[in-house]
Amino acid sequence: MQIDMHYYGTYAMARAAGLTEKAAQLIAQCSQFVDDAAEEEALHFEDGGAVYAEPTAHHNGQVLIQYATQKVSGNDLTQRQIWVPYHFLPGNQGTSFSERLKCQQNSLIAQKMVAHNLKMATEEFALPLIGITAHVYADTFSHYGFSGVSSRNNRVKGDSFRFHNANPDTITYLESKKKSFLEKSEEWVKDNFRSWISDGVADVTGALGHGAVMTYPDLPYLEWEFSYADSDRKIQRNNPETFLDACEQLHGMFRTFAARCNPVFQDPDALVSFEKMRPTIQAILAVMHGKKQRIAAWKDALQTGTLYGRAEDLPDYTGEAWIDELDQLKAGRQTFPSSEMRDKDVFHYFQAARHHRSFILRELLPDHGLIVA
Template structure:
């Protein structure tokens, strides 16, 4: 999923679930920031203090990163959560929507309510949770399930198709096909281009196991939004079960369906602006408000507010640590990322018969 869902839709469902504006903004920001936190390693302060960060994402088509085995620490816990279903390790590593593992992960985050970074932890975990719908059928390890051939999509013009390929392959030759991408990008859904993340897409392909996979994203994305709403409702209620939560109301689902099915620009930021406009116009029942601008880097970003670092972190001129850093969204987010990864990799997956790192 892209920023329109991870930030825009998660904000909307968080508000509809009962969170106040500031809390819903924090949850949505943390949810999207999972895709933008690409700087790992120690943050060095001028006075000698240090703060450890881990990356929760890589640039999707950074090939050196993709071939690094350590990326199981990124793709598996944050983007392609294994369902633990099947007989072989490869089968059990495949991501499935709302799996038993996914429920355990989201409930563990909800149980953190009352800690100083509980909203950040909820946002981080919601990213992983809703991605189980978008990324179903793919794995965060090298797998034949990630190989894609005979990829076709409805309502895709030749011009749109070549634009998908251009965006996906960046500097590579223009005539690269999905079969070639399957060999070049062995992790996740790289060979499927942007189709898994587009709410309206109807598409199909043949995976490396020879299985024909048919996908209709809209129903899946609507279920993901409803379950995200239930997760936030469970957090608000201090409950340990999503099934007992009401989820989105019928009218709320109807508006969201219309939004996701009609906002079909391939630019995710344009789609986010549509959500902003609908919110401001009062399209969602009971909500008429501004969506706070999401700033991933530079002035106004969580990192800049916490450290003063504008964009590049070269380690040569460290910021000055103050007690305010400990209360910053940046610190709380990165601690939430560390907590989430530990819970997934060291606790939940081994308990479900998966030891991937």
């Protein structure tokens, strides 16, 4: 999923679950920040303290560097440390280890992740943790069928795509996005791995996550199909249906969180049933074309009162401010006491990210026979 769901849709579901605007905004910010927190450098302080970042994302260039390194050295640790726990939670279905690593929508493992993280509702990092949980949980409804570790099982037939509900303008848009994605990937590889380009750009994009199907799983409106490279079976995907299910499950998760969290984050008067919102959400998910149009649909539904039955402004995402602040702090040793970092939301994000990664990789997955990292 993309920012329209990870931030705007997540905010709407959290707010409608009975959480304050401030709490819902921080949850949504942390949900989207999972896709933006790619920094690994530490912050150092003159008093001897240090804060080590917790990366939860890899940008395209990093992913390709990592994949190329893996092809040479067999090292895919960062895929397993980032893509698996934060973006492609294994569904544990199938017989081979590779098959079991494939993400599955609302799997038993995903449900156990949610249940465990909800138990942390009174911790100081509870809001960032439930935001991270929302991101991972929502991605199971779009990333299913693909794994976060390079595998031939992620490959698809390039000529097997069919779009069932897209109008001509949208098909043209989708094809242009596909061409742009492949051209940028190919150009990047040529510039950085000239000796390796003989394997072809399809090798780069096809083995990692859902790179072989571009952003099609992340488009809420799309009904489409494809075939995996090793099969002629048509895989039918109904994104509007699975995204609607994701919204309903997130709303339910947030309602449980609202009942357990610090009362200062609770706003019972904001509670709206999912059934009341369902028609409006369906209309939002049906909006075609790019993220700007989809974001505008979420904001319009809130500002006009058509989603909740009351008008409300939606704060914009400010994760970039966290990145800018961290960049400034990394510029040199800090003179303020390192203990003051504990008051910053981004520090609580790092706390939550570390807790989540450790639980997924060292407890939850091993409990199901998956030793990933």
